[in-house]
Amino acid sequence: MERHQQEIIETVARILRNCRSILFVTGAGVSADSGVPTYRGIGGLYDVEATEEGLAIEEILSGPMLRSNPELTWKYLRQIGDAASGATFNRAHEVIAEMERHFPRVWTLTQNVDGFHRLAGSENVIEIHGNMRSLSCMGCSFRTPVSEGVDNEIAPRCPKCNAVMRPDVVLFGEPLPDEALAVMRREMERGFSAVVCVGTSAVFPYIQDPVFEAKHWGAPTFEINPRETVLTHFVDYRLDMGAAEAMDAIWSRIRETE
Numbered sequence: 046m047e048r049h050q051q052e053i054i055e056t057v058a059r060i061l062r063n064c065r066s067i068l069f070v071t072g073a074g075v076s077a078d079s080g081v082p083t084y085r086g087i088g089g090l091y092d093v094e095a096t097e098e099g100l101a102i103e104e105i106l107s108g109p110m111l112r113s114n115p116e117l118t119w120k121y122l123r124q125i126g127d128a129a130s131g132a133t134f135n136r137a138h139e140v141i142a143e144m145e146r147h148f149p150r151v152w153t154l155t156q157n158v159d160g161f162h163r164l165a166g167s168e169n170v171i172e173i174h175g176n177m178r179s180l181s182c183m184g185c186s187f188r189t190p191v192s193e194g195v196d197n198e199i200a201p202r203c204p205k206c207n208a209v210m211r212p213d214v215v216l217f218g219e220p221l222p223d224e225a226l227a228v229m230r231r232e233m234e235r236g237f238s239a240v241v242c243v244g245t246s247a248v249f250p251y252i253q254d255p256v257f258e259a260k261h262w263g264a265p266t267f268e269i270n271p272r273e274t275v276l277t278h279f280v281d282y283r284l285d286m287g288a289a290e291a292m293d294a295i296w297s298r299i300r301e302t303e
Contacts, residue, residue: 102121108216
């Protein structure tokens with residue numbers, strides 16, 4: 046580890062150690078060390094301009110496409126599922142869960158739909174894009190765990206009404222879940238002592254907002270990401286590192302000095 050990075054880790058650990066509340070904002074990069082490819086970027090699952098159908102992946106993974114051509118949307122949903130098959134949470138998820146138990150108030154706002162934060166032990170999680178671990182019927186109220194609901198059909202069907210099933214995630218062109226938004230607004234109104242962005246490219250305004258809100262709270266902001274993002278020049282401290290390595294180093298330093 047470079048000396049400069051070590052110095053930043055020392056600084057981040059010193060600041061976080063005295064915090065009463067921390068907001069973690071996480072993206073695909075936090076699950077990269079689990080073997081789950083990021084959506085775009087280095088080694089990204091869809092790091093191409095168009096799919097083999099000649100359509101942008103955002104068009105295929107959209108609410109309108111799911112309704113008009115569910116087989117096509119499910120073809121790519123299955124690819125995402127296959128890419129994460131057998132993966133589980135990593136040290137970055139574990140550290141965030143341990144910090145939640147250690148500090149008075151810790152919340153995690155995540156774009157990820159893999160459910161790893163909860164599997165690692167975090168309870169205060171805002172899954173702003175939903176979770177791929179369950180399916181809901183598009184025709185009735187039937188809902189089931191994804192392990193029981195995805196059969197060999199390209200687009201799985203509801204056992205009750207035969208309508209197409211869908212994962213409980215937010216597709217492109219769909220609104221964010223009301224419950225998650227309500228929790229996010231409530232916690233943002235309370236404010237945080239620090240905001241830590243981990244492995245997110247932060248292309249969505251609602252992911253960027255906590256960093257800008259932190260300025261009003263007088264709270265320090267941090268970014269952990271091996272690539273520059275739209276937030277890089279706005280945060281107070283940046284670690285050019287992978288999530289698991291950086292989070293483990295910060296947490297180890299905090300515990301060593303307590």
